[in-house]
Amino acid sequence: LVVGAGTGQTPSRFLQHDVEDLHGVDVEAEVFALIREHFDPAWLSDPRVRAIHADGRSHLLHDAERYDVISLELGQAFRPGVAPFYTREFYARARRRLRADGLLVQFVPLPFLTPGLFRSVVASFVEVFPRSLLWYNTSELLLVGVEGDAPLGRDLRRRLAEPRLREDLAHRFWGGPGMEQHRPEVFLAGLLAGPAELAALARAARPLRDHDLRLEWETG
Numbered sequence: 001l002v003v004g005a006g007t008g009q010t011p012s013r014f015l016q017h018d019v020e021d022l023h024g025v026d027v028e029a030e031v032f033a034l035i036r037e038h039f040d041p042a043w044l045s046d047p048r049v050r051a052i053h054a055d056g057r058s059h060l061l062h063d064a065e066r067y068d069v070i071s072l073e074l075g076q077a078f079r080p081g082v083a084p085f086y087t088r089e090f091y092a093r094a095r096r097r098l099r100a101d102g103l104l105v106q107f108v109p110l111p112f113l114t115p116g117l118f119r120s121v122v123a124s125f126v127e128v129f130p131r132s133l134l135w136y137n138t139s140e141l142l143l144v145g146v147e148g149d150a151p152l153g154r155d156l157r158r159r160l161a162e163p164r165l166r167e168d169l170a171h172r173f174w175g176g177p178g179m180e181q182h183r184p185e186v187f188l189a190g191l192l193a194g195p196a197e198l199a200a201l202a203r204a205a206r207p208l209r210d211h212d213l214r215l216e217w218e219t220g
Contacts, residue, residue, distance in 0.1 A: 003025050003026075003059075003070070011049070012040065016164060017168075024051050024052065056072075057093070067102060069105065070098065070103070077112055083208075106142065106144075125143050128145070129143075129146065131145070134193040134197075135192065152195075170182055
C-alpha cells in the first residue's frame, strides 16, 4: 500500500520487484488523471495495481486488506491533512493492517522540523513500532517500523547482490561511481539509528496524538 501517489515514482519502483498487488491511495480526486497527463503513467496500467481515491486514514480504518508494506508518502507536514498521519493513534491503526513481519515506512521531512518536534515524531512512531530503523535520504529521513520478530536487515548483503535490486539502486546522491547505492558500504552508511538509539532519542519527548495540533502549528 502506498498512501500518497504523488507523481507515481514510489509505486512504480515497487513494481520493479516481486509485488503481487499494489494499492495506491490518494485523497486528491484528480491526481491519477494528472499522472496520466504529465508523468509516466505506465504503472497505472499494470494489472497488479489498484488506484484508489480515498483518504488514507479512512482507508486503513475501514478496508479489510492486510499488507506486507505500507509506505506513507504524504510530503511536507505543513500541507493540509498531512499532520494526522504522524500521530500515535494513526500508527496503531496502520499496524493492525500489517501482516506478520510487515513493514511501515514513514517519510520524515526533516528540514521543516525543530529538534523538539523531530523527537516527538520519533516518539510517536517508536511507541507503536519499538523495533524501528531510521534511514538518511539526503535532506529527508525514513522511519521503518517492523511488525513481528523478523531480524532487522536480514540477508541485506545478499539482497543487494540481486541483479534487479542492483539496477534499481544504481544511482548516487553524491560523489562518483564508487558512491552508488547498490554498494553495501554506501547503502548502510544511510542507516542512522536502530531501536536502542531511537528509544534514547524519543525519551522524554511528548508523542503526537490525534488531538495534538503541534505538528500543524509549528510547521505551518
